[in-house]
Amino acid sequence: xxxxxxxxxxxNLLDITGGDQGFVDELVDTYVAxxxxxxxxxxxxxxxxxxxxxxxxxxxxxxxxxxxxxxALGELCRxxxxxxxxxxxxxxxxxxxxxxxxxxxxxxxxxxxxxxx
Amino acid sequence: MTPPAGDATMRPGRVLIVDDTQFNRQLLGRxxxxxxxEPVEASDGRQALxxxxxxxxxxxxxxxxxxxxxxxxxxxxxxxxRDDAALRHLPVIVISGVDELDSVVRCLEMxxxxxxxxxxxxxxxxxxxxxxxxxxxLHDAEREAVDRQAATNEVLxxxxxxxxxxxxxxxxxxxxxxxxxxxxxGVAYVxxxxxxxxxxxxxxxxxxxxxxxxxTIKPGRDxxxxxxxxxxxxIQIEDVQDDREYVASGQQVGGYRTIFGVxxxxxxxISGVLALTRSEVRAFADAEKALAIGFAEQAAIGxxxxxxxxxxDRQRGQLARFLSPQVAQLVSSPEGEALLAGHRREIxxxxxxxxxxxxxxxxxxxxxxxxxLRRYHAMVGALVVEHEGTLEHFAGDGIMxxxxxPAPQEDHAGRAVRMAVAIRERFAExxxxxxRRGHILQVGIxxxxxxxxxxxxxxxxxxxxxxxxxxxxxxSRLSGEAExxxxxxxxxxxxALDGDQASAEPAGExxxxxxxxxxxxxxxxxxxxxxxxx
Numbered sequence: 001x002x003x004x005x006x007x008x009x010x011x012n013l014l015d016i017t018g019g020d021q022g023f024v025d026e027l028v029d030t031y032v033a034x035x036x037x038x039x040x041x042x043x044x045x046x047x048x049x050x051x052x053x054x055x056x057x058x059x060x061x062x063x064x065x066x067x068x069x070x071x072a073l074g075e076l077c078r079x080x081x082x083x084x085x086x087x088x089x090x091x092x093x094x095x096x097x098x099x100x101x102x103x104x105x106x107x108x109x110x111x112x113x114x115x116x117x
Numbered sequence: 118m119t120p121p122a123g124d125a126t127m128r129p130g131r132v133l134i135v136d137d138t139q140f141n142r143q144l145l146g147r148x149x150x151x152x153x154x155e156p157v158e159a160s161d162g163r164q165a166l167x168x169x170x171x172x173x174x175x176x177x178x179x180x181x182x183x184x185x186x187x188x189x190x191x192x193x194x195x196x197x198x199r200d201d202a203a204l205r206h207l208p209v210i211v212i213s214g215v216d217e218l219d220s221v222v223r224c225l226e227m228x229x230x231x232x233x234x235x236x237x238x239x240x241x242x243x244x245x246x247x248x249x250x251x252x253x254x255l256h257d258a259e260r261e262a263v264d265r266q267a268a269t270n271e272v273l274x275x276x277x278x279x280x281x282x283x284x285x286x287x288x289x290x291x292x293x294x295x296x297x298x299x300x301x302x303g304v305a306y307v308x309x310x311x312x313x314x315x316x317x318x319x320x321x322x323x324x325x326x327x328x329x330x331x332x333t334i335k336p337g338r339d340x341x342x343x344x345x346x347x348x349x350x351x352i353q354i355e356d357v358q359d360d361r362e363y364v365a366s367g368q369q370v371g372g373y374r375t376i377f378g379v380x381x382x383x384x385x386x387i388s389g390v391l392a393l394t395r396s397e398v399r400a401f402a403d404a405e406k407a408l409a410i411g412f413a414e415q416a417a418i419g420x421x422x423x424x425x426x427x428x429x430d431r432q433r434g435q436l437a438r439f440l441s442p443q444v445a446q447l448v449s450s451p452e453g454e455a456l457l458a459g460h461r462r463e464i465x466x467x468x469x470x471x472x473x474x475x476x477x478x479x480x481x482x483x484x485x486x487x488x489x490l491r492r493y494h495a496m497v498g499a500l501v502v503e504h505e506g507t508l509e510h511f512a513g514d515g516i517m518x519x520x521x522x523p524a525p526q527e528d529h530a531g532r533a534v535r536m537a538v539a540i541r542e543r544f545a546e547x548x549x550x551x552x553r554r555g556h557i558l559q560v561g562i563x564x565x566x567x568x569x570x571x572x573x574x575x576x577x578x579x580x581x582x583x584x585x586x587x588x589x590x591x592x593s594r595l596s597g598e599a600e601x602x603x604x605x606x607x608x609x610x611x612x613a614l615d616g617d618q619a620s621a622e623p624a625g626e627x628x629x630x631x632x633x634x635x636x637x638x639x640x641x642x643x644x645x646x647x648x649x650x651x
Contacts, residue, residue, distance in 0.1 A: 064140040
């Protein structure tokens with residue numbers, strides 16, 4: 001399995017924001033800080049068995065993840081959002097943990113990429 | 118990369134991004150700036166509605182709306198917008214993932230204008246925003262046209278209702294000009310003597326308004342009002358700070374930068390200036406200038422009407438020094454000509470003259486006679502005005518007064534009798550004084566009611582307002598018939614005295630010159646006696 005961050009999506013993000021690497025870095029910082037909060041909400045809802053409360057965090061993380069190229073994480077979130085909407089989440093804690101790990105991997109890859117520049 | 122300025126022909130818009138994730142707001146904001154728009158952010162539906170309804174904030178042109186949000190979600194926002202007449206027209210672009218087409222359909226059904234995929238492509242964003250902006254601007258232009266028409270109609274309606282009330286016309290013109298030309302303050306200066314003073318204003322702070330109202334401006338280049346008055350044409354100063362000749366210090370109080378002034382003029386004569394100001398440097402557009410000129414024209418008609426009215430009032434005032442107020446009013450009224458030409462009406466005529474006046478004028482010094490007549494005429498004149506009689510003439514000691522013409526009066530017989538009683542009472546004071554000087558002067562009064570033909574009597578160059586009819590002759594005969602200090606009234610006058618009849622008693626039948634058979638007459642006692650009797 002390759003990098004959790006799709007390089008083409010990142011390149012596109014830089015392109016559409018006018019090639020401003022500083023701005024993209026800020027955006028990534030926002031993604032990381034906000035993602036940590038959202039994952040926290042997701043885990044809390046899962047531990048409480050409140051499946052309906054998992055919809056919004058999954059939805060939020062999905063859209064930003066797809067925009068920074070965290071495609072695998074985005075897909076996990078998409079499926080979780082859909083299942084939570086349908087009330088069909090059998091193991092909420094396991095699903096939240098799965099998202100948590102994918103987010104950690106995406107975050108590490110994003111920060112590594114920055115450090116390698 | 119994508120060109121940042123976008124379509125050069127498209128004017129930038131103010132776009133409200135409603136999204137609970139900061140990441141999305143930050144990214145969309147950047148993309149919008151890149152295509153020349155101004156992003157405004159709200160992190161949930163409640164915050165978005167608060168921003169949209171805040172009158173202090175500049176208006177939003179397009180809304181980019183996320184669906185899944187805490188507090189109020191996208192559907193709630195759409196429902197709230199639909200229920201709000203002021204916001205219903207705002208285009209909403211829903212942001213959604215490709216997997217959320219069901220929600221997109223629901224949003225479009227609820228009034229959303231369009232949708233955007235979650236992974237944003239700047240070219241698509243630009244195209245969607247442009248199409249929504251065009252729609253919004255078309256709507257705004259329509260609404261503005263309707264608004265302008267309504268305001269113009271309102272001013273015209275006010276003009277037609279109160280064409281002669283200058284203040285009402287000026288207030289309405291300035292108010293409409295400020296609103297429709299998007300000015301912060303508007304003021305109408307009107308020429309008084311050789312300087313211009315504020316006659317109406319709208320908008321602006323109390324402090325500025327107080328300051329402006331203290332000013333008197335003469336034609337000159339140092340202020341917009343002065344410059345318009347000097348040059349006689351509309352003038353715009355885009356930024357007073359860049360205009361070296363502009364020194365009027367109102368700018369410091371009002372903080373205005375752009376000023377537009379229009380002359381209020383008719384037939385080439387300037388009677389005032391309408392000035393509009395903005396606190397920011399933003400020139401008045403051609404359409405706004407045209408509107409302001411239109412309102413200045415309305416104001417000009419108002420000023421011209423008011424001046425005309427002043428002239429008529431002044432002429433009426435001058436006429437009233439020679440004619441009775443009722444006749445002066447009649448001469449300058451629209452129906453005047455017809456009434457002057459002659460009309461038949463029931464009137465009550467009162468004739469009053471003095472006993473022993475001939476003897477008095479032969480024995481007294483001429484100065485004494487004139488002095489007495491002045492005093493007598495002034496006394497009777499005041500009572501005629503008080504009882505709203507129409508004075509036909511003073512002829513030496515004889516005085517003729519009509520009631521119920523030219524202005525109709527209910528109770529004209531009663532008025533005549535009350536006035537006659539008042540004349541008799543006042544005259545008693547005057548005659549006491551003259552008795553002490555050795556002259557016995559007493560008054561005799563006759564009153565008669567009946568139809569007479571009233572109108573202009575005389576010849577070109579010398580007309581009087583008077584009447585012809587038996588009642589007038591009878592009043593004169595009764596006056597001659599009256600004993601000293603007696604008031605004789607005709608039977609018809611007596612019959613018309615509702616409630617005052619107790620003051621009069623039959624005084625027999627009299628054979629009068631010019632009347633084929635004797636007539637029953639009544640003598641009026643004092644009103645005090647009448648009150649006791651009833």
